[in-house]
Amino acid sequence: MTANKIEISHLSVNYTERGRQFNALHDVSFGVGTGEFVSVIGASGCGKSTLLSVLEGLYQAAEGSVTINGTPLHGTGRERGVVFQHYSLFPWMTTRSNIAFGIKQARHELSRRERYQIADEFLGKVGLEGFGKKYPSQLSGGMQQRAAIARALAMNTDILLMDEPFSAIDAKNRVILQELLLSLWEGDSPEHRKTVVFVTHDIDEAILLSDKIVVLTAHPGTVNEIVRVPFDRPRNRAELIKTDEYGKFRNRLLSLLYQDVANRIGGEEVVI
């Protein structure tokens, strides 16, 4: 078996809120192969964003370990690029400067001119040519996320961590952004593809983009099931959603997600 790029084993995370301790994640284990696109889905409160914070290096796990390329994870790292739901970009920098600033942190060896050249190139790739001199506040939410993706890609990190990057975008633009991300990621030859961990609560988004989907259950967050997505790449949303296989696969994921809710409704506590 080839070694995984990211290996998460027996990870537990505790949260303290108003003096009470919560077990946000409990005994979570899974691996992410090199060049693999893995989505983590689950109902709100299942700890999926917490899991990503641990991978980002912003949050410390109480137990268990995360290794990247075989070495234990310690804080933030240059091999990981991150796209958040909000405020990935600095509001006081123009779009171009934001990207160039990211490149500067990841790739010290480049000159200022090279950084701005790469920034412009990636602005073009995400369809933002001509918007380089705008400030984030002058862009729509969708455009801001495009720029954030451009920055993460321009930093040329091996790993891309995306924390519900399209959740705050309206439905129409979300679809456009998903397809943009899909085409950019699939655009690299399979051996050069980035390793992606993508957190979302949108099942269709997860199916369209991922090789593998990790379904989490809440309270505490544990892995319910890890499902491999059986559809060939490159994928085309319009064709994919018409097939029976897609419907079946989607139903299976739904039942995995709602099995959790159903269990809890049968139990004592219901959180929606």
Place this chain on the structure above:
Amino acid sequence: MTLKNRLLRVTHLLFAILLLVQLLPDRSSNDVHTGALIAFAVGLEILTLAGSFLTKKKESLSLLLDIVGFIFAILTVWSLATTKFDLLNPLLFPAPGKVFAQFAEDREKIFINIRSSLGITVKGFVLASAVAVPLGLFLGWNARLGGAATYISKFFSSIPPIVYIPYGIALLPTFRSVSVFVIFLATFWPVFAGTMSGVMHVDQRIIDSAKVLNVPKPEMLFSVILPASLPQIFLGCNQGLSVSFILLTSAEMIGARDGMGYYVKYYSDFGDYTRTITGLLVIGIVVIAVTFLFNQLQKRLLKWKH
């Protein structure tokens, strides 16, 4: 904008009225310097016309014309109340022309005084900001020290800086150095408090975003925390600036040998109210000019914020 839009304005009518009023016979027996008033009004009208052609935005043209219109209206009323109908005590209420003539006559003296006042303000203000911003950044970033420093700065900023004057006089050799010291204190605390609160309230998501980029510590402070706190820093600076002018002019009225506050106080002691009013108007204009320039700087540095 059409030419009609630019030129057919009430302001120009008010200008004409002001000139026509000057044709009325003078009731006042004093020297009223109508020539100086007319020179000022014509100069202002020419500048306004030039401005009308240069301004691109409709709103700023209207604003300019409204302000100038007000000035013409005030001058008309002022001139009617003094020169034309002699309704007011001529000693306390000099004719408008007299004030303009006085300004022309005293201009060198006035410029020296402005330079003295501005020199002190700029020195105290810049020095205070240069110390307060880095210190506030550092203490605000170290949350534990920041908590204590917030209370300390609240205590010191609650002391009206004017009460430092007697102590400053005991402490420092010259009036100038005392003034710089007092303005330093008046600016330091609001800027320091503004910087600290700015740093402590930077959105955690912005800090996380910088952390995952692996921004090194010094760059974190100056490329991320500083610009993120800039709006609050400017709030402190604005407060410091307006307090500085109040303080400086008050201090100059107490113990200075030059400065705008001194000019006003000195001549009012002699009952020379023409010069007193001239001084008041000049102080107003200087404060507005400085505030305007500072606001332009602020607009430029905060143009990312909408």
